Amino acid sequence: xxxxxxxxxxxxxxxxxxxxxxxxxxxxxxxxxxxxxxxxxxxxxxxxxxxxxxxxxxxxxxxxxxxxxxxxxxxxxxxxxxxxxxxxxxxxxxxxxxxxxxxxxxxxxxxxxxxxxxxxxxxxxxxxxxxxxxxxxxxxxxxxxxxxxxxxxxx
Amino acid sequence: xxxxxxxxxxxxxxxxxxxxxxxxxxxxxxxxxxxxxxxxxxxxxxxxxxxxxxxxxxxxxxxxxxx
Numbered sequence: 001x002x003x004x005x006x007x008x009x010x011x012x013x014x015x016x017x018x019x020x021x022x023x024x025x026x027x028x029x030x031x032x033x034x035x036x037x038x039x040x041x042x043x044x045x046x047x048x049x050x051x052x053x054x055x056x057x058x059x060x061x062x063x064x065x066x067x068x069x070x071x072x073x074x075x076x077x078x079x080x081x082x083x084x085x086x087x088x089x090x091x092x093x094x095x096x097x098x099x100x101x102x103x104x105x106x107x108x109x110x111x112x113x114x115x116x117x118x119x120x121x122x123x124x125x126x127x128x129x130x131x132x133x134x135x136x137x138x139x140x141x142x143x144x145x146x147x148x149x150x151x152x153x154x155x
Numbered sequence: 156x157x158x159x160x161x162x163x164x165x166x167x168x169x170x171x172x173x174x175x176x177x178x179x180x181x182x183x184x185x186x187x188x189x190x191x192x193x194x195x196x197x198x199x200x201x202x203x204x205x206x207x208x209x210x211x212x213x214x215x216x217x218x219x220x221x222x
Contacts, residue, residue, distance in 0.1 A: 006157030006180040006216050008197070010157060012200075012205055012210075014205070014210050016211075016212065018164075019160065021159045024177070026221070027189055032189075035192075037186050038187035044176050078212045139162075
């Protein structure tokens, strides 16, 4: 629809016309605010925790573990310099060879969820998969936060 | 030809004062729209409905998704 609208504007002599190709779905899936009736609808991002430990590919497990030990979680996420989620360091990896880099020890490509999913739907998915946490990323793969099943159950 | 842009580009353009227009029907706009966006549904896109826009400034249009 928007390609036709953009072309139509040009026929109406608009000089600088752009098309946001991915549209409203992309905007909302990025966890960005909207205006309208949907403001009152809860989303998973509303329950997201942002205090999980993150690290870069080249950091050693010893360094990451120190930060994880001081956090409420037993794991860490490995991200690129611009925040794209690359992998997860589970507790077993953090307790293993302390000289390894995060790149060598991480479990690549953890499953993720979009931030605009309704909490009830996310809770159902976690129950079905027998998981206790969900990882939220935007459409570009950037880590947005973590949602605990217990937080969903309490909401 | 209109220029396709992504989210990061859109955010820069919004910050610079671009005009953002949702071209979906009014009911979908009422449900949710990008903050500050105007609504001119595709079927109503003509000289009269676009008179509220500045033809010399950047205009970004969007719908629901790429499909």
